[in-house]
Amino acid sequence: MRIAVLDDDADFLEFIETTLAADGHEVEVFAKPERVYKRFEEQLPDILLLDMKMGRVGGEDVLAAVRERWEKLVVVVITGYPSLDSMRQTFKQDTFDYLAKPFSLEELRATLRQAAERFGLGARPQDRLRMELGRLIRLARTERGWTLKELSEASGVSVSQLSSIERAAHLPSLESMLAIASALDQKASAWIGSAGF
Numbered sequence: 070m071r072i073a074v075l076d077d078d079a080d081f082l083e084f085i086e087t088t089l090a091a092d093g094h095e096v097e098v099f100a101k102p103e104r105v106y107k108r109f110e111e112q113l114p115d116i117l118l119l120d121m122k123m124g125r126v127g128g129e130d131v132l133a134a135v136r137e138r139w140e141k142l143v144v145v146v147i148t149g150y151p152s153l154d155s156m157r158q159t160f161k162q163d164t165f166d167y168l169a170k171p172f173s174l175e176e177l178r179a180t181l182r183q184a185a186e187r188f189g190l191g192a193r194p195q196d197r198l199r200m201e202l203g204r205l206i207r208l209a210r211t212e213r214g215w216t217l218k219e220l221s222e223a224s225g226v227s228v229s230q231l232s233s234i235e236r237a238a239h240l241p242s243l244e245s246m247l248a249i250a251s252a253l254d255q256k257a258s259a260w261i262g263s264a265g266f
Contacts, residue, residue, distance in 0.1 A: 201264035
């Protein structure tokens with residue numbers, strides 16, 4: 070996976086970079102939020118490991134800015150000053166996990182594995198697209214209260230094909246995706262954008 074780490078502790082950054090790179094990840098470390106924002110404009114990582122206490126800059130401000138600009142980015146908060154209140158605040162901003170320093174490498178690796186499984190991180194682009202399209206189609210269908218059969222009748226796409234798409238077993242053709250989106254009063258381009266394309 071592509072992992073970005075923002076922390077003001079140079080020793081910690083060096084340790085994390087070396088460790089995660091040895092695990093096969095592509096790791097970039099940052100000491101200043103401005104550099105993170107600039108880099109994210111060029112290429113978004115799969116995960117951001119974000120320290121909450123960094124001198125004059127608070128991790129809360131960075132998290133708010135990240136959520137405003139890259140709302141789908143997976144964020145794991147790391148902090149040497151854990152508290153129940155800060156944990157609640159970070160989870161309100163849709164963070165994936167909260168690790169208190171010092172944490173074990175196994176804790177970090179477990180968190181990264183869980184995030185990869187849940188969000189399809191590190192997967193090929195077409196795999197991520199297939200998973201996200203399946204999820205969004207299933208969500209739009211269930212919000213309408215439709216069965217697969219009702220969606221099939223409205224879109225002209227077979228029930229078995231719809232089931233396969235929703236389970237992310239295969240990627241729909243462009244024609245099928247447009248028919249499904251039209252039947253659900255959705256925009257196929259929004260679905261593709263949501264998957265990061």
